[in-house]
Amino acid sequence: MLVLGIETSCDETGIALLDTKHGLLSHTLHSQVAMHSEYGGVVPELASRDHIRYILPLIQQTLLSANRTLSQINAIAYTQGPGLAGALLVGASVGAALSFALNIPAIGIHHLEGHLLSPLLSKPAPDFPFIALLVSGGHTQLMQVSAVGQYVLLGETVDDAAGEAFDKTAKLLGLGYPGGAALSKLAYQGQPGRFKLPRPMLNSKDLNFSFSGLKTAVLTLINKHELTSQTRADIALAFQDAIVEVLVEKSLTALSQTSIKQLIVAGGVGANNQLRDNLSTKAKLAGATVFYPELEFCTDNGAMIALAGALRLSIQENHTLLQPARSFTIQPRWNLAALSTIDHDSILKR
Numbered sequence: 001m002l003v004l005g006i007e008t009s010c011d012e013t014g015i016a017l018l019d020t021k022h023g024l025l026s027h028t029l030h031s032q033v034a035m036h037s038e039y040g041g042v043v044p045e046l047a048s049r050d051h052i053r054y055i056l057p058l059i060q061q062t063l064l065s066a067n068r069t070l071s072q073i074n075a076i077a078y079t080q081g082p083g084l085a086g087a088l089l090v091g092a093s094v095g096a097a098l099s100f101a102l103n104i105p106a107i108g109i110h111h112l113e114g115h116l117l118s119p120l121l122s123k124p125a126p127d128f129p130f131i132a133l134l135v136s137g138g139h140t141q142l143m144q145v146s147a148v149g150q151y152v153l154l155g156e157t158v159d160d161a162a163g164e165a166f167d168k169t170a171k172l173l174g175l176g177y178p179g180g181a182a183l184s185k186l187a188y189q190g191q192p193g194r195f196k197l198p199r200p201m202l203n204s205k206d207l208n209f210s211f212s213g214l215k216t217a218v219l220t221l222i223n224k225h226e227l228t229s230q231t232r233a234d235i236a237l238a239f240q241d242a243i244v245e246v247l248v249e250k251s252l253t254a255l256s257q258t259s260i261k262q263l264i265v266a267g268g269v270g271a272n273n274q275l276r277d278n279l280s281t282k283a284k285l286a287g288a289t290v291f292y293p294e295l296e297f298c299t300d301n302g303a304m305i306a307l308a309g310a311l312r313l314s315i316q317e318n319h320t321l322l323q324p325a326r327s328f329t330i331q332p333r334w335n336l337a338a339l340s341t342i343d344h345d346s347i348l349k350r
């Protein structure tokens with residue numbers, strides 16, 4: 001079965017063609033980061049317009065590089081939510097229109113389900129069950145993934161997402177937007193131990209996070225010191241040390257609480273080298289393995305949506321879903337737990 005994946009939930013237009021027998025055939029991405037960086041954040045209206053501009057050329061390019069035609073596609077998976085309403089509408093309307101015109105089924109996918117299943121695109125892939133640390137610009141969550149459609153939220157941020165904290169701190173340090181990668185590069189020049197920032201909620205006994213206080217702590221440091229290039233690097237390192245330690249410790253607690261031995265890291269902050277090094281080392285000591293999807297699958301992409309669509313269609317018992325789309329809806333706010341077929345309370349009580 002050939003599945004076309006369409007991702008347009010935020011500031012990346014991602015398209016992919018996945019063959020359920022032979023794997024990912026091709027995928028393309030257009031990032032709007034350069035366009036939004038001028039404004040210091042994503043401008044929703046500009047995002048929607050840019051998706052409109054790029055979606056059809058990218059579909060054509062993806063088909064061309066896989067040496068396939070529209071008529072060979074068997075199903076369409078598009079991101080139905082959560083995300084920016086206008087941006088979601090572009091992918092959903094194109095997905096539904098193609099489904100109707102080609103007389104093939106279309107399935108709306110939860111964006112975070114795409115992220116959770118994205119490690120299955122890489123080799124070696126984890127087996128079910130695994131713990132997922134989802135760390136992006138909009139989300140910071142620990143989830144237990146027992147099977148396709150069986151997800152339990154173990155903990156999440158009560159305020160800023162990890163990527164958001166990186167971006168806000170980077171802004172305070174005069175780095176561009178989004179600043180996570182730049183901040184982590186700057187941290188390489190930092191002197192270890194010059195500054196120590198708080199580890200929010202490290203001892204909270206649950207698996208929740210809080211990162212908004214960190215940027216305030218950074219601001220206090222900035223106000224107290226002359227901002228030489230060395231001081232900026234030292235602050236960047238102190239911030240990264242704090243956020244990474246909390247992410248690592250909570251991930252290890254999730255592994256030990258569930259007795260699961262596999263952890264996957266998804267989302268843009270998963271690109272952070274200090275996080276990767278510390279997680280891998282500590283998990284190994286605990287007898288667990290960490291899986292990192294390739295960077296291109298870690299951040300938003302169409303391949304994870306095509307994969308989630310293919311997996312969902314393969315377990316779908318309700319055949320009405322296999323009809324071509326006659327209409328479509330989007331869900332800008334959509335709780336992943338609403339998708340899950342698992343009894344949350346029974347898992348959390350174990």
Ligand code: KG4
Pocket residue numbers: 010135136137138139162163164166167178179180181184267268269270271272273298299300
């Ligand atoms: O998953 P993603 O591409 O987009 C969504 O938010 O959905 O994640 C982007 C986030 C941004 O906040 C960015 O600053 C952060 O990931 N990021 C990093 C690094 N690379 C990207 N944060 C820390 N270290 C990095 N190397």
Ligand code: ZN
Pocket residue numbers: 111115136299300
């Ligand atoms: Zn995402």
